[in-house]
Amino acid sequence: QVQLVQSGSELKKPGASVKVSCKASGYTFTRYSIIWVRKAPGQGLEWMGRINTYTGTPTYAQGFTGRFVLSFDASVSTAYLQINGLQTEDTAVYYCARRDYHDSVDRFDPWGQGTLVTVSS
Amino acid sequence: QTVVTQEPALSVSPGGTVTLTCGLRSGSVSTSHYVSWYQQTPGQAPRTLVYNTNTLSSGVPDRFSGSILENKAALTITGAQADDESDYYCVVYMGSGIWVFGGGTKLTVL
Numbered sequence: 001q002v003q004l005v006q007s008g009s010e011l012k013k014p015g016a017s018v019k020v021s022c023k024a025s026g027y028t029f030t031r032y033s034i035i036w037v038r039k040a041p042g043q044g045l046e047w048m049g050r051i052n053t054y055t056g057t058p059t060y061a062q063g064f065t066g067r068f069v070l071s072f073d074a075s076v077s078t079a080y081l082q083i084n085g086l087q088t089e090d091t092a093v094y095y096c097a098r099r100d101y102h103d104s105v106d107r108f109d110p111w112g113q114g115t116l117v118t119v120s121s
Numbered sequence: 122q123t124v125v126t127q128e129p130a131l132s133v134s135p136g137g138t139v140t141l142t143c144g145l146r147s148g149s150v151s152t153s154h155y156v157s158w159y160q161q162t163p164g165q166a167p168r169t170l171v172y173n174t175n176t177l178s179s180g181v182p183d184r185f186s187g188s189i190l191e192n193k194a195a196l197t198i199t200g201a202q203a204d205d206e207s208d209y210y211c212v213v214y215m216g217s218g219i220w221v222f223g224g225g226t227k228l229t230v231l
Contacts, residue, residue: 035220037167044225045159045167045210050218059218095166107157107172108212114166 002026004034004096004112011118012086020115022079022096029077030054033099035108036070036081040092050099051079086119093117125213127223133201133230141226142193143211149192155214156194158187160207161225167210171196198228206230 007021022034036048049060051070058070069082083090094115097108126144133139143156150156152174159167169178171187174194184200194213198205211223 037222039161044208045161045212045222047212047220047222050220061219061221097167104173104176106155106214107169107178108159108167109169109172109178111166111168 006112006115009116016086017084019080019082020094022112024077030074034079035097037095038092088119091119125221125223127226130227137201138199141196141209143223144193150194157212158196159210162207201230203230
């Protein structure tokens with residue numbers, strides 16, 4: 001079945017970097033974009049950006065430019081979210097999801113299980 | 122400022138009907154915004170309920186429905202059940218490959 005499996009929780013110090021992975025299975029990886037979503041404590045979902053796994057083009061939401069880098073390695077069907085210069089405000093659960101876009105379907109599905117990134121000194 | 126607006130909180134009685142809305146701070150929501158709706162319970166990943174404004178995702182009970190109501194997207198739950206108590210988010214396609222989530226609605230069933 002179509003599935004996204006994310007890497008485990010991370011505890012980082014301010015200023016460090018983190019790279020979260022999202023491994024896809026059950027479909028052709030390069031046919032569907034991967035999106036990333038942040039869920040900070042007590043906050044709502046925020047759409048961070050998308051990586052087109054066919055062209056390699058990333059698109060970032062306002063507020064997620066500069067320190068945030070989306071990438072992928074098609075040979076292992078894995079997308080990555082890297083956050084540089086971590087700040088305590090980056091503490092959140094980060095989700096990846098497939099943009100399921102075909103025929104008349106356009107949705108984010110399925111979702112990864114989420115990766116908790118905690119930034120603390 | 123929130124570009125996509127949702128009611129912060131709503132409540133519904135078991136068996137009752139409730140409508141959650143998803144609007145734009147400026148302008149109207151239309152089918153061209155390809156609105157989808159997601160349900161999230163604490164500690165869980167979001168679950169797709171409705172996409173393309175009004176198409177029910179597979180496996181979602183038909184007590185959920187999506188529509189456009191008075192320039193906003195709407196998610197209606199008819200015959201609410203206790204396990205519908207969740208956070209609900211809409212997401213709107215803004216063009217140029219950018220989507221924006223609404224702030225979410227916390228639905229209480231009581």
